[in-house]
Amino acid sequence: MDRVDSNAVLAALRQVVPAGAGPVALHEPEFNGNEWTYVKQCLDDGMVSSIGSYVDRFERMLADYTGAGHAVAVVNGTAALHVCLRLVGVQEGEEVLMPALTFVATANAVHYCGAMPHFVDSSEKTLGVDPVKLEAYLREAVTLTSAGCINRRSSRRIRALVVMHTFGHPAELDALTDVCRKFGLELVEDAAQSLGSRYQGRHVGTWGKAAALSFNGNKILTTGGGGAILTADPALAARARHLTTTAKIPHRWAYTHDEVGFNYRLPNINAAIGCAQLEQLPDFVDRKRRLAELYQQALAGVGGVHLFHEPAGARSNYWLNALMLDRPGVSARDALLAQTHDHGLYTRPVWTLMHRLPMYLGCPRTDLSVAERLEASVINLPSSARLCHAATMAQTPQQQRGA
Ligand SMILES: *Cc1c(COP(=O)(O)O)cnc(C)c1O
Numbered sequence: 583m584d585r586v587d588s589n590a591v592l593a594a595l596r597q598v599v600p601a602g603a604g605p606v607a608l609h610e611p612e613f614n615g616n617e618w619t620y621v622k623q624c625l626d627d628g629m630v631s632s633i634g635s636y637v638d639r640f641e642r643m644l645a646d647y648t649g650a651g652h653a654v655a656v657v658n659g660t661a662a663l664h665v666c667l668r669l670v671g672v673q674e675g676e677e678v679l680m681p682a683l684t685f686v687a688t689a690n691a692v693h694y695c696g697a698m699p700h701f702v703d704s705s706e707k708t709l710g711v712d713p714v715k716l717e718a719y720l721r722e723a724v725t726l727t728s729a730g731c732i733n734r735r736s737s738r739r740i741r742a743l744v745v746m747h748t749f750g751h752p753a754e755l756d757a758l759t760d761v762c763r764k765f766g767l768e769l770v771e772d773a774a775q776s777l778g779s780r781y782q783g784r785h786v787g788t789w790g791k792a793a794a795l796s797f798n799g800n801k802i803l804t805t806g807g808g809g810a811i812l813t814a815d816p817a818l819a820a821r822a823r824h825l826t827t828t829a830k831i832p833h834r835w836a837y838t839h840d841e842v843g844f845n846y847r848l849p850n851i852n853a854a855i856g857c858a859q860l861e862q863l864p865d866f867v868d869r870k871r872r873l874a875e876l877y878q879q880a881l882a883g884v885g886g887v888h889l890f891h892e893p894a895g896a897r898s899n900y901w902l903n904a905l906m907l908d909r910p911g912v913s914a915r916d917a918l919l920a921q922t923h924d925h926g927l928y929t930r931p932v933w934t935l936m937h938r939l940p941m942y943l944g945c946p947r948t949d950l951s952v953a954e955r956l957e958a959s960v961i962n963l964p965s966s967a968r969l970c971h972a973a974t975m976a977q978t979p980q981q982q983r984g985a
Contacts, residue, residue, distance in 0.1 A: 586886035586907060586914050588921040594880040595927060598873070599969055605926040609800045609902065610966040613855075615862045620854035632827075634850025636857055641810070643860045644795070648777075648785040650812035652819035655848035655856070656826050659774040659796025662809035663691035663744075665825055665846065666792040669811070669818050670768035672697050672741045677733055677946065679767070680744040681711050682935045683953040688744055688772050689936045691794075700733070700740060701937050701947035704956060708893040709904070710753025711745045712952065717761050719948045724765065731765045736946060742768040747776035747786050749962070750802070750901035751892055755781045755789040762790075770794075773812070777802055778867040778899035787812045792822075797852075802866055802901050802967075803859040805852040867899050869970040874900040876970070877963060881905070890960075903963040905929075910958035918961055932960045 599606050624630050637655055644653035656662050672678055674696030680688050682701035689699045702719065705712035724740060725732045731740045743762055745753045755771075762769045769790030773779075776786045777795055787793030797808035811822045824830075829843025848856075878889045890904035907914055915931060922929040935957055937947050 586918065587884070588918050590884045591881070591887060591905070591918060592921055592925060592927075594884050595877075595922065595963065596925075597880040598876045599927065599964055601925070606928060606964040606969070607966065608928045608930060608962060608964055610968065611799055611804045612862075612866070612966070612968055613858070616858040617855050620858050621851060624851045624854045630851045631849050632847040634853070636850045636853035637848060640805075640848075640853040640856040640860070643857060644810055644812070647860065647863065648787055648812055650785070650788045650793070651814040652812070652816060654811040654813075654819055654822040654826060655853055656809045656811060656846045657848055658807050659772075659794055659798060659801075659809035660687040660691055661826070661844065661846040662794035662796070662811045663687060663770075663772060663774075664694045665811055665822050665844070666770045666794050667691055667695050667697070667742065667744075668825060669792045669813070669822060670742050670770055672768075676739045676741045677736065678742050678744060679711075679716070679740060680772075680936075681746055681748075681953065682937050682947065682950050683709070683748065683932060683956060684746045684772065684936060685774070685933050686936070686939065687774070688746055689939075689942055692744070693941075697741070698738070699936065699942060699945050701935075701942075701945060701950060703948055703950050704748075704953045705754070706952055706956070708753050708896075709748035709751055709890065709956065711743070711758060713754050713757035713761050715948070715952075716743075716758075717764070720761070720765050723948075726766060731767055733946065740765075740767065742770055744770045744772050745790075746772040746774075747779060749890070749904055750776045750779050750899040751890070752776065752779050752781035752786050752896045752898065754893070755786070759789055774798075774809070775801065775901045776899060778863055780897045782895050783897075788814065791815065792818060797856060797859075802870070802899055803856070803863055805848065805856040805859065808848050808852050808856060810848075866967045869967040870900045870965065871898075873965065873967070873970040874903055877903050877905075900965065902965045905961040905963055907959045907961075910955045912958050915958060915961060922961075927964055929964070930962050932957055932962075 771793035773787035774796035826846035
C-alpha cells in the first residue's frame, strides 16, 4: 500500500477523463449562457468602460447570491484583497497573519499595504488555517495591549488574519472567528477560489469584515479578469467604492480627489460576462461536485492515494480536485505529475509555499510542518465543469453492459 502505482492512478483518472480528446486542461471556462447577448449589448450601447448597468447588476447579483449585503466589483482578485486590507485598517509597518499555503497574491496584497505577511500553518482536515495551532501559537508569541495585538519578537502590531479557502474548501470559520475575537484581530477572507462554497450553511466571504473574490480565467466563474469585495457594512462598501474610483468626489464636472485612491473598478463589458456567468453558477457547482464524486469512486480501489473530501460542515464548490498521497513525498508526487502530463492530463502541485519565495524569506512564521507535508502530498486534477459531461457519457456503455 505504501508505494503508489502510477499506472493504477492513471487508469483510474482515465475512467473519469477518457483518452482521445487531446490534452485536458486543469481548468477551462465555459460560456454557454447569455455572454454573447450581454457583451453585444455593451458594444451596441457604447457602454464598455467602468460606468454601466451591468456593473450595478453584477454587484447586486453577487450580494444576493452570497448574502453578503454589499459587493464592489474590481479589476481582479488581487486588487480586491488589497482594498479589503485597507478597509480593515492595515497600515505600514504592521503584520498580517496568513497561511503559507496559498497563491502569491495573498502575500503580495499585504506587501502593497507596506505591511508584512506572518505565515501560519494549515490543517490537514480543511487545507486552510488551523485554528487550534494558531491559537496555541498566539498565546506564546503575542502580547495584548491597548495598542492591539503585538508580536513580542518584532514589536510590530498584528492587525488582521487572512484566511484562504483552498481549492474551494472552507476553512473552519467559526473557530477562526473566535481566535480573531480573542486576540483583537480583523478577519479577512481570501475567497478567490471559493465562490459557491458554504460553511455551516452560510456562504464563505460573509464571516469576516471583508472578503475578496476573483473572476480570473481559471476560477469557477470568469469575467476575463475581475474580482469583487464583499462586506456586510454599508460604510465599508462606500469606502471601497471611493478607494477603487481614484478617491474621486462625485460631481457633474469637477475632478477632485481627497486621498490617494486606485483605478480598480471593473469595466462594464467584463461585468456583462459576469452576469451571464453568475446565472450559470449553481449548475457549475453541481457539475463540479458530481465530478468530484466520479473521481472519488474511480480512485476508491487505488492504493496509496485518496481524493480530498470536503471538510465537516462544509459544502464546497470543488474548484480544483486534489489527489492526496497517503505518504507525502516529493519524488512520488513528481513521478505522478510526470506520468499524468505524459498522457495529456494537466495536473499540478500546490503553489511553492510563501515562506520559500525570495521576497518573503525574511517574514515571521510559525512551525509550518503541516503545510510542508501538504506540499509534498497534493496533486490537483483536471477539474473543468464540462468534464462531468464527458465522464457521464464515457460511463454509459459500461453501465449498459453492467446493467
Ligand atoms: C486567484 C487568486 C487570487 C487573485 O486573483 P486574481 O484575480 O488573479 O488577481 C488571490 N488569492 C487566491 C488564493 C487566488 O487563488
